[in-house]
Amino acid sequence: xxxxxxxxxxxxxxxxxxxxxxxxxxxxxxxxxxxxxxxxxxxxxxxxxxxxxxxxxxxxxxxxxxxxxxxxxxxxxxxxxxxxxxxxxxxxxxxxxxxxxxxxxxxxxxxxxxxxxxxxxxxxxxxxxxxxxxx
Amino acid sequence: xxxxxxxxxxxxxxxxxxxxxxxxxxxxxxxxxxxxxxxxxxxxxxxxxxxxxxxxxxxxxxxxxxxxxxxxxxxxxxxxxxxxxxxxxxxxxxxxxxxxxxxxxxxxxxxxxxxxxxxxxxxxxxxxxxxxxxxxxxxxxxxxxxxxxxxxxxxxxxxxxxxxxxxxxxxxxxxxxxxxxxxxxxxxxxxxxxxxxxxxxxxxxxxxxxxxxxxxxxxxxxxxxxxxxxxxxxxxxxxxxxxxxxxxxxxxxxxxxxxxxxxx
Numbered sequence: 057x058x059x060x061x062x063x064x065x066x067x068x069x070x071x072x073x074x075x076x077x078x079x080x081x082x083x084x085x086x087x088x089x090x091x092x093x094x095x096x097x098x099x100x101x102x103x104x105x106x107x108x109x110x111x112x113x114x115x116x117x118x119x120x121x122x123x124x125x126x127x128x129x130x131x132x133x134x135x136x137x138x139x140x141x142x143x144x145x146x147x148x149x150x151x152x153x154x155x156x157x158x159x160x161x162x163x164x165x166x167x168x169x170x171x172x173x174x175x176x177x178x179x180x181x182x183x184x185x186x187x188x189x190x191x
Numbered sequence: 192x193x194x195x196x197x198x199x200x201x202x203x204x205x206x207x208x209x210x211x212x213x214x215x216x217x218x219x220x221x222x223x224x225x226x227x228x229x230x231x232x233x234x235x236x237x238x239x240x241x242x243x244x245x246x247x248x249x250x251x252x253x254x255x256x257x258x259x260x261x262x263x264x265x266x267x268x269x270x271x272x273x274x275x276x277x278x279x280x281x282x283x284x285x286x287x288x289x290x291x292x293x294x295x296x297x298x299x300x301x302x303x304x305x306x307x308x309x310x311x312x313x314x315x316x317x318x319x320x321x322x323x324x325x326x327x328x329x330x331x332x333x334x335x336x337x338x339x340x341x342x343x344x345x346x347x348x349x350x351x352x353x354x355x356x357x358x359x360x361x362x363x364x365x366x367x368x369x370x371x372x373x374x375x376x377x378x379x380x381x382x383x384x385x386x387x388x389x390x391x392x393x394x395x396x397x398x399x400x401x402x403x404x405x406x407x408x409x410x411x412x413x414x415x416x417x418x419x420x421x422x423x424x425x426x427x428x429x430x431x432x433x434x435x436x437x438x439x440x441x442x443x444x445x446x447x448x449x450x451x452x453x454x455x
Contacts, residue, residue, distance in 0.1 A: 057210060057211070057226075057228065057262065058226070058228070059211070059213075059225075059226035059254075059258060060225055060226065061223040061224050061225060063218075063221050063223060074221075076223050076224070078224070078254065078257070080257070080258070080261060081261075085257060086254075086257070088224070088249060088250075088363070089359070089363075089413060090221065090223070091222065091241065091246065091247040091248070091249070091412075092220065092221040092222050092223075092241050092247050093221075098247075098412050098413055099357075099359060099412075099413055099414065099415040100357060100359060100413075100415075101355060101357045101415065102355075102356060102357045102358055104357075105357060105358060105359060105362050
């Protein structure tokens with residue numbers, strides 16, 4: 057038997073509230089606000105409080121999907137990435153860089169968002185980059 | 192301050208009297224709940240002090256309910272302050288925990304914390320460590336009662352108006368154990384509004400604190416709107432004591448006020 061709490065950052069918005077996931081035998085059973093986090097000082101919003109609910113949800117996507125014959129099918133990361141690279145190169149060559157737009161997410165870390173905008177500007181060659189908070 | 196606690200828990204673990212000790216652990220400057228099952232981990236034990244004494248308290252009894260549900264045959268020890276011990280007494284009454292499966296390890300609160308809480312009993316009966324602070328007479332309820340009725344209503348409506356309906360007060364409450372919650376019942380509280388029905392939402396919750404609130408203050412600490420919830424529930428507790436002669440969390444034998452039928 058093992059019960060512990062894991063300090064982590066709320067994945068929902070860009071505030072970055074500190075929260076504790078209550079973990080019993082490897083399963084997340086609850087969320088508590090971190091009292092020692094300087095960002096939220098022991099408080100959370102309703103989304104942060106329910107963060108643990110989606111973790112073990114059976115509807116959660118765990119593998120990439122590619123549409124084949126009009127239907128989404130599970131596939132490997134290698135195949136999904138190769139497919140995306142091929143299509144992005146094709147689109148860029150045929151229609152130009154500005155035909156591509158990239159949406160990043162407030163649920164990512166600063167570092168991930170930095171990387172994605174860098175990829176968009178330096179590799180794809182467009183300034184069409186925005187984030188989900190403006191959707 | 193936690194030396195005696197460490198010794199006691201170590202003994203219980205080595206003698207295999209308990210499955211584990213639910214307490215607080217400090218890692219990288221963060222205090223968090225933890226189930227100690229190995230005596231070697233005890234060097235990381237914390238009593239919840241961070242910046243101020245008792246600033247990093249957590250609803251350990253609430254976690255304890257979850258642990259005992261998963262392991263109903265096992266005995267657990269738990270770190271308790273005065274308020275947590277009052278909580279245990281009520282939770283035994285409400286059959287959320289079994290008395291003979293819980294070993295409370297008591298710590299007393301320092302004066303600083305007792306004053307901040309305006310605590311009526313800042314030490315548990317099972318105290319083995321920490322100071323024994325004096326009872327603190329409450330002022331905050333009287334301050335609000337000094338207002339006229341109209342002014343008081345305006346005050347509370349204004350406070351409740353900052354509610355963002357995060358349910359933090361309910362979620363962190365060690366005494367909120369219902370499977371279905373009235374606050375999510377559309378007939379009582381309409382959905383889709385922020386702030387939620389004012390003052391219904393908060394008064395419904397206050398009513399449900401009758402005979403349950405043990406004045407730990409975790410609700411107020413968790414409130415992003417800084418609503419003085421503790422003052423509200425202190426008043427509820429005061430009414431319960433005055434009208435029904437019931438002191439919440441003090442006596443396991445005493446009948447809960449909701450079980451008293453008396454024609455006056």
